[in-house]
Amino acid sequence: MVKIAPSILSADFKRLEADVSDMIQAGADYLHIDIMDGTFVPNISFGPMVIEALRPTTDLTFDVHMMVQDPERYVDEVAKAGADIISVQVEATKHIHRVIQQIHANDVKAGVVINPGTPVSALEAVLADVELVLVMTVNPGFGGQSFIESTLEKIRQLRQLREEHGYQYEIQVDGGINDKTADRVKEAGADVLVSGSYLFASADRAQAIAEMKA
Numbered sequence: 001m002v003k004i005a006p007s008i009l010s011a012d013f014k015r016l017e018a019d020v021s022d023m024i025q026a027g028a029d030y031l032h033i034d035i036m037d038g039t040f041v042p043n044i045s046f047g048p049m050v051i052e053a054l055r056p057t058t059d060l061t062f063d064v065h066m067m068v069q070d071p072e073r074y075v076d077e078v079a080k081a082g083a084d085i086i087s088v089q090v091e092a093t094k095h096i097h098r099v100i101q102q103i104h105a106n107d108v109k110a111g112v113v114i115n116p117g118t119p120v121s122a123l124e125a126v127l128a129d130v131e132l133v134l135v136m137t138v139n140p141g142f143g144g145q146s147f148i149e150s151t152l153e154k155i156r157q158l159r160q161l162r163e164e165h166g167y168q169y170e171i172q173v174d175g176g177i178n179d180k181t182a183d184r185v186k187e188a189g190a191d192v193l194v195s196g197s198y199l200f201a202s203a204d205r206a207q208a209i210a211e212m213k214a
């Protein structure tokens, strides 16, 4: 069964703790936390202080998606704040292998992320070293965008490479995931579905999560 990771980018920040705990009650498997720096992406969200504030409220897996230029500058701080998984964009660093080592040195699981315009081949050299691969299904920076069809093929490729080589990573998708697109990414081979605007706007979040998992 797939895992569901609600993205708190679409939460109500004036009642963040209540919104997060509501999503956990509704059946979330991971909490997806988007850090945006205003340089790698044209938006600024929040930093490690928010992770630190939420950490004492739950044991749920904190899945941190860093949309930050040169993420090596902040990985240690994000780990210390309480991340369980840290994913970095391959386009944002000249030293992807070193950043993965840095994440692991903090006893945190490492993920790598590719934008819709980046091919799977950009990651091939590190696929054996990561616990998660995130295929962006929109261009990163904002919630509420439409799913990009051409990303489906990359999910299939990652599934095949994992089978061929015995790699261990989970395949995650992020952007434009709703009741309709969920079936398509599952069919292509995704293991973890991130969803922000759709889940947070659902009148019955438990039902929305259950339907996505089914």
Ligand SMILES: O=C(CO)[C@H](O)[C@H](O)COP(=O)(O)O
Pocket (backbone or CB within 6 Å): 007, 008, 009, 010, 032, 034, 065, 138, 139, 140, 141, 142, 143, 144, 145, 174, 175, 176, 177, 194, 195, 196, 197, 198
């Ligand atoms: O990384 C992201 C955008 O860059 C997000 O995780 C985003 O919150 C997804 O939102 P939605 O489900 O509304 O598309």
Ligand SMILES: [Fe+2]
Pocket (backbone or CB within 6 Å): 007, 032, 033, 034, 065, 174, 194
């Ligand atoms: Fe994200």
